[in-house]
Amino acid sequence: MMNTIWADTAGVHDDLRSPADLDAWLDAVGIDARIDARIDAGVDRPGARATADELVSARALRDAARRLAAYVTDDSRPAATSGIVSLPDAIVTVNAAAREVPARQLELHAGRLELTSRALASPVTAAIAQVAEGVIELVTGADADRLRACNAPGCVLYFSKTHPRREWCSVACGNRARAARHYAKIRSAHPLQAGHAGSPGSFDGSLAPSGPSRPPKPTLVPG
Numbered sequence: 062m063m064n065t066i067w068a069d070t071a072g073v074h075d076d077l078r079s080p081a082d083l084d085a086w087l088d089a090v091g092i093d094a095r096i097d098a099r100i101d102a103g104v105d106r107p108g109a110r111a112t113a114d115e116l117v118s119a120r121a122l123r124d125a126a127r128r129l130a131a132y133v134t135d136d137s138r139p140a141a142t143s144g145i146v147s148l149p150d151a152i153v154t155v156n157a158a159a160r161e162v163p164a165r166q167l168e169l170h171a172g173r174l175e176l177t178s179r180a181l182a183s184p185v186t187a188a189i190a191q192v193a194e195g196v197i198e199l200v201t202g203a204d205a206d207r208l209r210a211c212n213a214p215g216c217v218l219y220f221s222k223t224h225p226r227r228e229w230c231s232v233a234c235g236n237r238a239r240a241a242r243h244y245a246k247i248r249s250a251h252p253l254q255a256g257h258a259g260s261p262g263s264f265d266g267s268l269a270p271s272g273p274s275r276p277p278k279p280t281l282v283p284g
């Protein structure tokens with residue numbers, strides 16, 4: 062979810078601008094808020110409609126997740142700064158969202174004991190709660206050590222370092238970072254050429270039009 066903020070040559074973009082954006086994201090990620098296969102309540106399924114308030118909650122959770130990711134990864138990228146500056150505020154936001162996960166309940170129906178769920182939250186709110194649980198797991202679980210900020214020029218994404226040699230969120234970012242390093246090396250070796258139009262030294266490290274650091278597809282964590 063935190064990677065619904067992304068960047069390209071035009072600047073930083075936000076994929077969660079409307080309730081419809083939130084619906085599309087939840088559907089794409091396929092979050093199923095069921096706590097048990099036998100319970101059908103509290104499930105976000107295709108067609109569920111997010112409200113304006115739920116969009117506000119989801120955006121706050123996203124910003125909180127980015128603040129926590131910045132803390133875990135020691136991220137200092139100015140363009141990636143979260144809308145939530147305070148770490149305690151981010152923690153409060155995640156906990157508030159996670160409280161809406163449907164709780165398992167035991168009920169007696171017509172003499173029969175049945176498992177049910179607390180049906181206070183809407184399907185969308187229950188799904189957002191599941192994302193909040195994913196955020197908590199991400200920053201405290203076994204994968205927390207693998208979370209990284211992508212330091213390729215212009216990138217604002219986070220990724221999981223799934224391979225010891227992985228340094229970037231994507232192949233495009235890796236290529237751009239290597240190009241930037243290459244031109245920086247040439248610039249330091251030939252300082253007189255630096256700044257000439259069209260010379261290697263004029264590379265400004267910005268995102269190549271062909272390689273925006275847009276997340277390839279939505280994922281629950283760390284995306």
Ligand SMILES: [Zn+2]
Pocket residue numbers: 211212213216217218229230231234274
């Ligand atoms: Zn990147």
